[in-house]
Amino acid sequence: MIPYKQAQDLEDAADDIGVSYVGCAAAGIAGKLQQSLPIGPSAPPAYDSLFEQLVSFSPQRWSPASPKDLALPDGLYREQVHGRWRYTLRREGSWYAAELSHGIFAELARRGRTVIHWQPDYPDCSRAGTLVLDQGVPLPALHSRVLVLCSGFIPRFDSSAEAALYDNVPREIAERVASSLGQTLQISN
Structure with a gap:
């Protein structure tokens, strides 16, 4: 002390005493935190998986969506793959991989909240x-x-x-x- x-x-x-003060x-x-918006491109969702879109943040509410719908709106989606959720962001027709928390903040930023x-x-x-x-x-x-x-x-x-x-x-x-x-x-x- x-x-x-x-x-x-x-x-x-x-x-x-010969030590470094950090x-x-x-x-x-x-100071090293990076902007945490969409990470990288992702494949679109599979047609036969459980697929949902985030519709509410607090409380978190997801609504069923269809991966076959070519006119899906921009947003945060989740798809069940081998029993686990995989999160993706849709932006102007492209898909991006995201962790849940990063995806939610990217969606909040898009909505201006x-x-x-x-x-x-x-x-x-x-x-x-x-x-x-x-x-x-x-x-x-x-x-x-x-x-x-x-x-x-x-x-x-x-x-x-x-x-x-x-x-x-x-x-x-x-x-x-x-x-x-x-x-x-x-x-x-």
Whole structure:
């Protein structure tokens, strides 16, 4: 344990004992987050599989669709392949592979919906606060890890607001997480 008042004190102490000071792990990982929209081209769905389109985010609701329909609208789809769901995005007639969480955020971005909010810890605070995420929307694992590293605690779940709450999240990290998911961070009071 090393007491400190500012980051420079930690850097100096680390130098004195011959170790590297790396700073905040959450900030380091957040700085490396990439835009997580459609990953790569995918084959269209098979004609004989169970096939559904995402119609609602919170709660998540899927509606049957037909892979034979040549006029399928853009959206997030899932297809059951060998008993497991495979997720694909349809964009302007092309198909793209996606993990569920990345696909949901790509679809939210396409629809212009924002589900990530940040509330400062107190009125004059612009540094740390609580990131609020609609509960029906799963975060990609790396994004969730970044937010958990800010406080060291898993998110709290507010059933009345149907939201996941990540504490002690610096605004810069909240903005980076939101932008990498195609979201515009909403600042609340």
